[in-house]
Amino acid sequence: MTRNSDTPSAWDERTQLTTFLDYTRDTVRAKCEGVSEENARKALLPGSPLMTLSGLVNHLRWVEYWWFTMVFLGEEGENLPWIDDDDPDREMRIALDFPIEQLLAEYAEQSARYRELVAAHDLDTKAKRPIRGGLQVDLRWILLHLTEETARHNGHLDILRELLDGVTGD
Known part of the structure:
Protein backbone atom coordinates (compact mmCIF):
# COMPACT_ATOMS: atom_id res chain seq x y z
CA MET A 1 0.00 0.00 0.00
CA THR A 2 1.24 3.45 -0.80
CA ARG A 3 0.54 5.77 2.09
CA ASN A 4 -0.42 9.35 1.69
CA SER A 5 1.90 11.96 3.05
CA ASP A 6 1.13 14.07 6.08
CA THR A 7 2.19 17.10 4.02
CA PRO A 8 -0.96 18.79 2.73
CA SER A 9 -1.44 19.79 -0.90
CA ALA A 10 -2.48 23.27 0.26
CA TRP A 11 -1.97 25.19 3.49
CA ASP A 12 -5.53 26.23 4.32
CA GLU A 13 -6.92 24.92 7.59
CA ARG A 14 -9.38 22.43 6.07
CA THR A 15 -6.72 20.80 3.88
CA GLN A 16 -4.31 20.51 6.79
CA LEU A 17 -6.93 18.97 9.09
CA THR A 18 -8.23 16.48 6.53
CA THR A 19 -4.73 15.57 5.38
CA PHE A 20 -3.69 14.64 8.91
CA LEU A 21 -6.85 12.60 9.52
CA ASP A 22 -6.36 10.77 6.22
CA TYR A 23 -2.71 10.18 7.08
CA THR A 24 -3.64 8.56 10.39
CA ARG A 25 -6.32 6.47 8.65
CA SER A 36 -2.46 -13.10 8.83
CA GLU A 37 -6.04 -13.63 9.99
CA GLU A 38 -4.73 -15.51 13.00
CA ASN A 39 -2.42 -12.66 14.00
CA ALA A 40 -5.10 -10.02 13.40
CA ARG A 41 -7.16 -11.71 16.14
CA LYS A 42 -4.39 -12.28 18.69
CA ALA A 43 -4.43 -10.33 21.95
CA LEU A 44 -0.89 -10.01 23.27
CA LEU A 45 -1.18 -7.52 26.12
CA PRO A 46 -2.15 -9.24 29.39
CA GLY A 47 -3.86 -6.13 30.75
CA SER A 48 -5.83 -5.56 27.53
CA PRO A 49 -7.26 -8.92 26.42
CA LEU A 50 -9.51 -7.29 23.79
CA MET A 51 -6.78 -5.26 22.12
CA THR A 52 -6.20 -6.90 18.76
CA LEU A 53 -5.51 -5.47 15.32
CA SER A 54 -9.04 -6.44 14.29
CA GLY A 55 -10.55 -4.95 17.41
CA LEU A 56 -8.75 -1.66 16.99
CA VAL A 57 -9.76 -1.30 13.33
CA ASN A 58 -13.39 -2.02 14.22
CA HIS A 59 -13.23 0.39 17.15
CA LEU A 60 -11.90 3.19 14.94
CA ARG A 61 -14.61 2.55 12.39
CA TRP A 62 -17.32 2.86 15.00
CA VAL A 63 -15.68 5.88 16.66
CA GLU A 64 -15.88 7.76 13.37
CA TYR A 65 -19.48 6.64 12.95
CA TRP A 66 -20.29 7.98 16.41
CA TRP A 67 -18.69 11.38 15.88
CA PHE A 68 -19.82 12.06 12.31
CA THR A 69 -23.21 10.33 12.19
CA MET A 70 -24.48 10.43 15.74
CA VAL A 71 -22.90 13.62 17.10
CA PHE A 72 -22.34 15.88 14.06
CA LEU A 73 -25.43 14.91 12.06
CA GLY A 74 -27.52 14.09 15.13
CA GLU A 75 -28.81 10.81 13.72
CA GLU A 76 -29.97 8.02 16.00
CA GLY A 77 -27.98 5.18 14.46
CA GLU A 78 -28.94 1.55 14.57
CA ASN A 79 -27.34 -1.68 15.71
CA LEU A 80 -24.44 0.12 17.32
CA PRO A 81 -22.04 -2.53 18.54
CA TRP A 82 -20.78 -0.67 21.58
CA ILE A 83 -24.13 0.35 23.07
CA ASP A 84 -24.49 -2.50 25.50
CA ASP A 85 -24.15 -1.81 29.20
CA ASP A 86 -23.44 -5.50 29.83
CA ASP A 87 -20.59 -5.53 27.27
CA PRO A 88 -19.12 -2.02 26.87
CA ASP A 89 -16.24 -3.23 24.69
CA ARG A 90 -18.43 -5.19 22.33
CA GLU A 91 -17.03 -3.60 19.14
CA MET A 92 -13.59 -4.96 20.08
CA ARG A 93 -15.00 -8.43 20.76
CA ILE A 94 -17.22 -8.80 17.67
CA ALA A 95 -14.37 -7.74 15.38
CA LEU A 96 -12.95 -11.24 15.80
CA ASP A 97 -15.94 -12.58 13.84
CA PHE A 98 -14.90 -10.77 10.64
CA PRO A 99 -11.87 -11.04 8.34
CA ILE A 100 -9.42 -8.18 8.81
CA GLU A 101 -9.69 -7.33 5.10
CA GLN A 102 -13.45 -6.84 5.48
CA LEU A 103 -12.96 -4.58 8.50
CA LEU A 104 -10.36 -2.53 6.63
CA ALA A 105 -12.56 -2.28 3.53
CA GLU A 106 -15.55 -1.11 5.57
CA TYR A 107 -13.35 1.43 7.36
CA ALA A 108 -12.05 2.74 4.01
CA GLU A 109 -15.56 2.97 2.51
CA GLN A 110 -16.84 4.81 5.54
CA SER A 111 -13.84 7.17 5.51
CA ALA A 112 -14.62 8.08 1.90
CA ARG A 113 -18.23 8.94 2.84
CA TYR A 114 -17.05 11.09 5.73
CA ARG A 115 -14.56 12.91 3.47
CA GLU A 116 -17.57 13.99 1.39
CA LEU A 117 -19.49 14.99 4.51
CA VAL A 118 -16.60 17.13 5.73
CA ALA A 119 -16.16 18.75 2.31
CA ALA A 120 -19.84 19.76 2.31
CA HIS A 121 -19.75 21.60 5.66
CA ASP A 122 -18.01 24.63 7.07
CA LEU A 123 -15.52 23.84 9.83
CA ASP A 124 -17.47 26.13 12.18
CA THR A 125 -20.68 24.11 11.77
CA LYS A 126 -21.88 22.99 15.18
CA ALA A 127 -22.74 19.37 15.84
CA LYS A 128 -26.45 18.68 16.21
CA ARG A 129 -25.95 16.56 19.33
CA PRO A 130 -24.16 17.96 22.38
CA ILE A 131 -21.45 15.96 24.08
CA ARG A 132 -20.72 15.64 27.79
CA GLY A 133 -21.76 18.63 29.82
CA GLY A 134 -23.97 19.91 26.99
CA LEU A 135 -20.98 21.18 24.99
CA GLN A 136 -21.70 21.87 21.31
CA VAL A 137 -18.53 21.00 19.40
CA ASP A 138 -17.94 22.05 15.81
CA LEU A 139 -16.70 20.07 12.82
CA ARG A 140 -13.16 21.38 13.33
CA TRP A 141 -13.08 19.93 16.87
CA ILE A 142 -14.40 16.58 15.61
CA LEU A 143 -11.64 16.39 12.97
CA LEU A 144 -8.99 17.20 15.57
CA HIS A 145 -10.44 14.69 18.03
CA LEU A 146 -10.57 11.90 15.43
CA THR A 147 -6.99 12.59 14.37
CA GLU A 148 -5.88 12.34 18.01
CA GLU A 149 -7.92 9.17 18.61
CA THR A 150 -6.68 7.47 15.45
CA ALA A 151 -3.05 8.47 16.07
CA ARG A 152 -3.22 7.13 19.64
CA HIS A 153 -4.55 3.79 18.42
CA ASN A 154 -1.90 3.69 15.71
CA GLY A 155 0.59 3.47 18.56
CA HIS A 156 -1.27 0.44 19.87
CA LEU A 157 -1.34 -1.10 16.38
CA ASP A 158 2.40 -0.48 16.06
CA ILE A 159 3.16 -2.27 19.33
CA LEU A 160 0.88 -5.21 18.52
CA ARG A 161 2.27 -5.64 15.03
CA GLU A 162 5.86 -5.64 16.26
CA LEU A 163 5.01 -8.20 18.95
CA LEU A 164 3.09 -10.36 16.45
CA ASP A 165 5.61 -10.68 13.65
CA GLY A 166 8.35 -8.11 14.08
CA VAL A 167 6.99 -5.72 11.44
CA THR A 168 7.80 -2.10 12.27
CA GLY A 169 7.54 1.20 10.47
CA ASP A 170 6.13 4.67 10.78
Whole structure:
Protein backbone atom coordinates (compact mmCIF):
# COMPACT_ATOMS: atom_id res chain seq x y z
CA MET A 1 0.00 0.00 0.00
CA THR A 2 1.24 3.45 -0.80
CA ARG A 3 0.54 5.77 2.09
CA ASN A 4 -0.42 9.35 1.69
CA SER A 5 1.90 11.96 3.05
CA ASP A 6 1.13 14.07 6.08
CA THR A 7 2.19 17.10 4.02
CA PRO A 8 -0.96 18.79 2.73
CA SER A 9 -1.44 19.79 -0.90
CA ALA A 10 -2.48 23.27 0.26
CA TRP A 11 -1.97 25.19 3.49
CA ASP A 12 -5.53 26.23 4.32
CA GLU A 13 -6.92 24.92 7.59
CA ARG A 14 -9.38 22.43 6.07
CA THR A 15 -6.72 20.80 3.88
CA GLN A 16 -4.31 20.51 6.79
CA LEU A 17 -6.93 18.97 9.09
CA THR A 18 -8.23 16.48 6.53
CA THR A 19 -4.73 15.57 5.38
CA PHE A 20 -3.69 14.64 8.91
CA LEU A 21 -6.85 12.60 9.52
CA ASP A 22 -6.36 10.77 6.22
CA TYR A 23 -2.71 10.18 7.08
CA THR A 24 -3.64 8.56 10.39
CA ARG A 25 -6.32 6.47 8.65
CA ASP A 26 -3.78 5.34 6.05
CA THR A 27 -1.40 4.42 8.86
CA VAL A 28 -4.06 2.11 10.33
CA ARG A 29 -4.25 0.27 7.03
CA ALA A 30 -0.45 0.19 6.67
CA LYS A 31 -0.06 -1.32 10.16
CA CYS A 32 -2.41 -4.14 9.17
CA GLU A 33 -1.01 -4.79 5.70
CA GLY A 34 0.02 -8.40 5.16
CA VAL A 35 -1.03 -9.59 8.61
CA SER A 36 -2.46 -13.10 8.83
CA GLU A 37 -6.04 -13.63 9.99
CA GLU A 38 -4.73 -15.51 13.00
CA ASN A 39 -2.42 -12.66 14.00
CA ALA A 40 -5.10 -10.02 13.40
CA ARG A 41 -7.16 -11.71 16.14
CA LYS A 42 -4.39 -12.28 18.69
CA ALA A 43 -4.43 -10.33 21.95
CA LEU A 44 -0.89 -10.01 23.27
CA LEU A 45 -1.18 -7.52 26.12
CA PRO A 46 -2.15 -9.24 29.39
CA GLY A 47 -3.86 -6.13 30.75
CA SER A 48 -5.83 -5.56 27.53
CA PRO A 49 -7.26 -8.92 26.42
CA LEU A 50 -9.51 -7.29 23.79
CA MET A 51 -6.78 -5.26 22.12
CA THR A 52 -6.20 -6.90 18.76
CA LEU A 53 -5.51 -5.47 15.32
CA SER A 54 -9.04 -6.44 14.29
CA GLY A 55 -10.55 -4.95 17.41
CA LEU A 56 -8.75 -1.66 16.99
CA VAL A 57 -9.76 -1.30 13.33
CA ASN A 58 -13.39 -2.02 14.22
CA HIS A 59 -13.23 0.39 17.15
CA LEU A 60 -11.90 3.19 14.94
CA ARG A 61 -14.61 2.55 12.39
CA TRP A 62 -17.32 2.86 15.00
CA VAL A 63 -15.68 5.88 16.66
CA GLU A 64 -15.88 7.76 13.37
CA TYR A 65 -19.48 6.64 12.95
CA TRP A 66 -20.29 7.98 16.41
CA TRP A 67 -18.69 11.38 15.88
CA PHE A 68 -19.82 12.06 12.31
CA THR A 69 -23.21 10.33 12.19
CA MET A 70 -24.48 10.43 15.74
CA VAL A 71 -22.90 13.62 17.10
CA PHE A 72 -22.34 15.88 14.06
CA LEU A 73 -25.43 14.91 12.06
CA GLY A 74 -27.52 14.09 15.13
CA GLU A 75 -28.81 10.81 13.72
CA GLU A 76 -29.97 8.02 16.00
CA GLY A 77 -27.98 5.18 14.46
CA GLU A 78 -28.94 1.55 14.57
CA ASN A 79 -27.34 -1.68 15.71
CA LEU A 80 -24.44 0.12 17.32
CA PRO A 81 -22.04 -2.53 18.54
CA TRP A 82 -20.78 -0.67 21.58
CA ILE A 83 -24.13 0.35 23.07
CA ASP A 84 -24.49 -2.50 25.50
CA ASP A 85 -24.15 -1.81 29.20
CA ASP A 86 -23.44 -5.50 29.83
CA ASP A 87 -20.59 -5.53 27.27
CA PRO A 88 -19.12 -2.02 26.87
CA ASP A 89 -16.24 -3.23 24.69
CA ARG A 90 -18.43 -5.19 22.33
CA GLU A 91 -17.03 -3.60 19.14
CA MET A 92 -13.59 -4.96 20.08
CA ARG A 93 -15.00 -8.43 20.76
CA ILE A 94 -17.22 -8.80 17.67
CA ALA A 95 -14.37 -7.74 15.38
CA LEU A 96 -12.95 -11.24 15.80
CA ASP A 97 -15.94 -12.58 13.84
CA PHE A 98 -14.90 -10.77 10.64
CA PRO A 99 -11.87 -11.04 8.34
CA ILE A 100 -9.42 -8.18 8.81
CA GLU A 101 -9.69 -7.33 5.10
CA GLN A 102 -13.45 -6.84 5.48
CA LEU A 103 -12.96 -4.58 8.50
CA LEU A 104 -10.36 -2.53 6.63
CA ALA A 105 -12.56 -2.28 3.53
CA GLU A 106 -15.55 -1.11 5.57
CA TYR A 107 -13.35 1.43 7.36
CA ALA A 108 -12.05 2.74 4.01
CA GLU A 109 -15.56 2.97 2.51
CA GLN A 110 -16.84 4.81 5.54
CA SER A 111 -13.84 7.17 5.51
CA ALA A 112 -14.62 8.08 1.90
CA ARG A 113 -18.23 8.94 2.84
CA TYR A 114 -17.05 11.09 5.73
CA ARG A 115 -14.56 12.91 3.47
CA GLU A 116 -17.57 13.99 1.39
CA LEU A 117 -19.49 14.99 4.51
CA VAL A 118 -16.60 17.13 5.73
CA ALA A 119 -16.16 18.75 2.31
CA ALA A 120 -19.84 19.76 2.31
CA HIS A 121 -19.75 21.60 5.66
CA ASP A 122 -18.01 24.63 7.07
CA LEU A 123 -15.52 23.84 9.83
CA ASP A 124 -17.47 26.13 12.18
CA THR A 125 -20.68 24.11 11.77
CA LYS A 126 -21.88 22.99 15.18
CA ALA A 127 -22.74 19.37 15.84
CA LYS A 128 -26.45 18.68 16.21
CA ARG A 129 -25.95 16.56 19.33
CA PRO A 130 -24.16 17.96 22.38
CA ILE A 131 -21.45 15.96 24.08
CA ARG A 132 -20.72 15.64 27.79
CA GLY A 133 -21.76 18.63 29.82
CA GLY A 134 -23.97 19.91 26.99
CA LEU A 135 -20.98 21.18 24.99
CA GLN A 136 -21.70 21.87 21.31
CA VAL A 137 -18.53 21.00 19.40
CA ASP A 138 -17.94 22.05 15.81
CA LEU A 139 -16.70 20.07 12.82
CA ARG A 140 -13.16 21.38 13.33
CA TRP A 141 -13.08 19.93 16.87
CA ILE A 142 -14.40 16.58 15.61
CA LEU A 143 -11.64 16.39 12.97
CA LEU A 144 -8.99 17.20 15.57
CA HIS A 145 -10.44 14.69 18.03
CA LEU A 146 -10.57 11.90 15.43
CA THR A 147 -6.99 12.59 14.37
CA GLU A 148 -5.88 12.34 18.01
CA GLU A 149 -7.92 9.17 18.61
CA THR A 150 -6.68 7.47 15.45
CA ALA A 151 -3.05 8.47 16.07
CA ARG A 152 -3.22 7.13 19.64
CA HIS A 153 -4.55 3.79 18.42
CA ASN A 154 -1.90 3.69 15.71
CA GLY A 155 0.59 3.47 18.56
CA HIS A 156 -1.27 0.44 19.87
CA LEU A 157 -1.34 -1.10 16.38
CA ASP A 158 2.40 -0.48 16.06
CA ILE A 159 3.16 -2.27 19.33
CA LEU A 160 0.88 -5.21 18.52
CA ARG A 161 2.27 -5.64 15.03
CA GLU A 162 5.86 -5.64 16.26
CA LEU A 163 5.01 -8.20 18.95
CA LEU A 164 3.09 -10.36 16.45
CA ASP A 165 5.61 -10.68 13.65
CA GLY A 166 8.35 -8.11 14.08
CA VAL A 167 6.99 -5.72 11.44
CA THR A 168 7.80 -2.10 12.27
CA GLY A 169 7.54 1.20 10.47
CA ASP A 170 6.13 4.67 10.78
